[in-house]
Amino acid sequence: MRVIRPSDKRWGGRLRRSIPVAAVIIAVIAAGCSLEYGDARIAEAVPDTLPNARIDDFVHTVVRRGRKQFVVRAETALRYDDAAEQQLYDVSFEEYGADGEVVAHGRADFARYFDDSEDVELYGEIEFTSVVEEAVVTTEYLFWDREDRLLHGSEDKAVHIRQEDGTELSGYGFLADMKLRSLTFEREIRGRYVE
Numbered sequence: 001m002r003v004i005r006p007s008d009k010r011w012g013g014r015l016r017r018s019i020p021v022a023a024v025i026i027a028v029i030a031a032g033c034s035l036e037y038g039d040a041r042i043a044e045a046v047p048d049t050l051p052n053a054r055i056d057d058f059v060h061t062v063v064r065r066g067r068k069q070f071v072v073r074a075e076t077a078l079r080y081d082d083a084a085e086q087q088l089y090d091v092s093f094e095e096y097g098a099d100g101e102v103v104a105h106g107r108a109d110f111a112r113y114f115d116d117s118e119d120v121e122l123y124g125e126i127e128f129t130s131v132v133e134e135a136v137v138t139t140e141y142l143f144w145d146r147e148d149r150l151l152h153g154s155e156d157k158a159v160h161i162r163q164e165d166g167t168e169l170s171g172y173g174f175l176a177d178m179k180l181r182s183l184t185f186e187r188e189i190r191g192r193y194v195e
Contacts, residue, residue: 051087053079058088068096074111084115097132104130120144134164139174149178159185166194 109124
C-alpha cells in the first residue's frame with residue numbers, strides 16, 4: 001500500500017490535530033462488519049494533493065456524558081481540506097457499553113470519512129465483532145450512508161456473518177438498514193441458521 005508521507009522537514013514532525021472519526025465508528029459498529037479490500041482500490045481513493053495534516057499513531061477517544069463510548073486508532077491519519085475528507089490507514093476501534101465494558105471491536109485496512117455528508121467508505125480486510133450479538137462480520141468493502149442510515153456492501157465482494165451459536169450467512173449485494181434493523185443480500189446467499 002502506498003501512503004502519502006510528507007517529509008518531516010516540511011511538516012515539522014507529527015501534527016497533532018483532532019480529526020472527527022465518529023462516522024467511521026458509527027458505520028462499523030452499526031453494521032457490525034469488518035472489511036478486507038485490495039491495495040488497488042485504496043490507491044484510487046487517495047486525492048492528488050498532499051494532505052493538510054498527518055498524524056501517526058492516531059488515537060481518538062469519544063466521551064459522552066462523562067463516559068468513554070469509542071476509541072479509534074490508526075497507524076496514520078491524513079486530512080485533505082480541499083477534498084473535505086479524512087483518511088485513516090490500519091484502523092481499529094472499540095465501542096464501550098454503559099458499564100464500561102467493550103461491546104464491540106473491529107478493524108479495517110482503510111477508511112475515508114467525507115466531511116460534508118458524514119458518509120464513510122471502508123476498504124480492505126475488515127473484521128467486526130459484536131460482543132452483544134455474539135457475531136463476527138467480515139468483508140472487503142462497505143459504504144455507510146449516514147443520512148439514510150444504510151450500510152452497503154460491494155456487488156462483487158461477499159459479506160460473511162458468523163454467530164457463536166453456529167449460525168452463518170454470506171452473500172453478495174449486502175444492505176443493512178439501521179432504521180428498520182434489517183439486513184438483506186441480493187444474490188448467492190448461503191449459510192445455515194441454528195435455532
